[in-house]
Amino acid sequence: MxxxxxxxxxxxxxxxxxxxxxxxxxxxxxxxxxxxxxxxxxxxxxxxxxxxxxxxxxxxxxxxxxxxxxxxxxxxxxxxxxxxxxxxxxxxxxxxxxxxxxxxxxxxxxxxxxxxxxxxxxxxxxxxxxxxxxxxxxxxxxxxxxxxxxxxxxxxxxxxxxxxxxxxxxxxxxxxxxxxxxxxxxxxxxxxNAWDVAAALVCLTGVTVAYFADTQLHNFVSRNERRKQLSQALVLNLDEGVWYYSRHPNYFGEQLWWWGLAVFAWNLDCGWSFYGALVNSLCLAYVTILVEERMLKQEYRAEAYKKYQKTTSVWIPWFKTSCVAKEKGT
Structure with a gap:
């Protein structure tokens, strides 16, 4: 293939x-x-x-x-x-x-x-x-x-x-x-020292989360492409694996990687170099908005994605929130 x-x-x-x-x-x-x-x-x-x-x-x-x-x-x-x-x-x-x-x-x-x-x-x-x-x-x-x-x-x-x-x-x-x-x-x-070990663990955690998130997304897209070729109904949303706990776990993993690198610099009394990771996080927040807007423009999946937004954390993996609780909050 x-x-x-x-x-x-x-x-x-x-x-x-x-x-x-x-x-x-x-x-x-x-x-x-x-x-x-x-x-x-x-x-x-x-x-x-x-x-x-x-x-x-x-x-x-x-x-x-x-x-x-x-x-x-x-x-x-x-x-x-x-x-x-x-x-x-x-x-x-x-x-x-x-x-x-x-x-x-x-x-x-x-x-x-x-x-x-x-x-x-x-x-x-x-x-x-x-x-x-x-x-x-x-x-x-x-x-x-x-x-x-x-x-x-x-x-x-x-x-x-x-x-x-x-x-x-x-x-x-x-x-x-x-x-x-x-x-x-x-x-x-x-x-x-120990802070270097901690920084390395944060980096490795980020790479691992991003790998599983990207792999699960790739498998989801591939399955939908096969279903489309067979004229079968598409799965509207990826809501399993790490995507069950976060709407953008790949972005979260990538952020962990860069913030882990920043800890190495902080340990060397150069905390000012955090600005790069901070700007990256702010830019990814903007990209997140753009990506979700694209999702909502796809009419066939818009309703399913709105529900996904109401129940699932944006970046940091967390437990599902009840739609009912969300509606009461608004």
């Missing part, structure tokens, strides 16, 4: 090649910087460009993101008339960032904490990447995020330049912000 899906999209191999090649400018530039800095006797003997890269690790990360992701991905998106690639690279960029922060010459960290955070980031990325390709029936770039489609219709002819800000520049602020704990972990060498 996966093989036939892979071949079904005519641009599959082309998109796969593009996706694998586009990060090479940043990777090759950074490897060249590491080679030159390791071969140099001191940072002061480096050329101005490499010296700046040495003394400004955080700014360098932002510069590479701007040039390689914002500009290059945007140009590729314009050429393909689809900004699908940023969705895929959401699962990859944090992995690239954590290795960048860990290997930069100015990095300093507790070895155990660094390895643990790198391992956790890989686990998160593999889970999300698997979920992405499973949702896309193992195809590369078959479609772009539905929110971009909505914005495309909203901005019309101006979308070609507005997409740079709405899709890419905003993603830089967003992704660099929520990945701040990955940077903090590699700027302070403090002994590993």
């Amino acid at each position: 996966a093989r036939s899906s892979f071949k079904s999209h005519p641009n599959n191999l082309r998109n796969a090649a593009v996706a694998l090649l586009v990060p090479l400018p940043s990777v090759l530039f950074y490897l060249s910087f590491l080679q030159r800095s390791s071969a140099s006797e001191s940072p002061d003997s480096l050329s101005p460009l490499w010296a700046w890269c040495y003394h400004n690790p955080f700014l360098l990360a932002n510069a590479l993101f701007f040039l390689n992701v914002n500009l290059l991905f945007w140009i590729v998106g314009l050429l393909q008339s689809s900004h699908w690639m940023i969705d895929l690279y959401w699962t990859v960029i944090p992995v690239m960032l954590v290795h960048y922060f860990a290997t930069h010459p100015l990095a300093e960290s507790d070895a155990l904490r660094s390895r643990l955070v790198i391992l956790l980031t890989w686990i998160w990325s593999l889970r999300l990447t698997h979920s992405y390709f499973r949702r896309e029936t193992w195809q590369w770039g078959a479609r772009e995020d539905w929110r971009f489609n909505d914005l495309r219709g909203q901005y019309g002819r101006n979308w070609w330049w507005m997409s740079f800000f709405a899709v890419y520049l905003s993603q830089q602020v967003f992704l660099i912000g929520i990945c701040l704990p990955l940077y903090v972990v590699h700027t302070k060498d403090r002994q590993f």
Whole structure:
């Protein structure tokens, strides 16, 4: 089934090649910087460009993101008339960032904490990447995020330049912000302690919840597609497994992951880096509203979903609430 899906999209191999090649400018530039800095006797003997890269690790990360992701991905998106690639690279960029922060010459960290955070980031990325390709029936770039489609219709002819800000520049602020704990972990060498264990458990819990939520959602959608092909009545709502206790358990799991990373930074006296996880939570709250509005626009399931809203927690998994109690409350 996966093989036939892979071949079904005519641009599959082309998109796969593009996706694998586009990060090479940043990777090759950074490897060249590491080679030159390791071969140099001191940072002061480096050329101005490499010296700046040495003394400004955080700014360098932002510069590479701007040039390689914002500009290059945007140009590729314009050429393909689809900004699908940023969705895929959401699962990859944090992995690239954590290795960048860990290997930069100015990095300093507790070895155990660094390895643990790198391992956790890989686990998160593999889970999300698997979920992405499973949702896309193992195809590369078959479609772009539905929110971009909505914005495309909203901005019309101006979308070609507005997409740079709405899709890419905003993603830089967003992704660099929520990945701040990955940077903090590699700027302070403090002994590993119990708070690091607690942070890791929160991260793993988040990844686990998100995995089961996405798997149950995928199975639900697949079952309904089969029922549709057999001209059978569709199941109106997913109301079992973790979805019995939360309307958006996948979002809840994802939030736990980012807040768990923030605990690592808080443990290193950098609580200010919580802002990334906070902004992410606020944005997901807005996305939750958009998703539920889309659900209610589907007439065949609107009533069932309204009932689901009345009885089921939005994010945090909790026990069902009686519709009668809700109506009395209103």
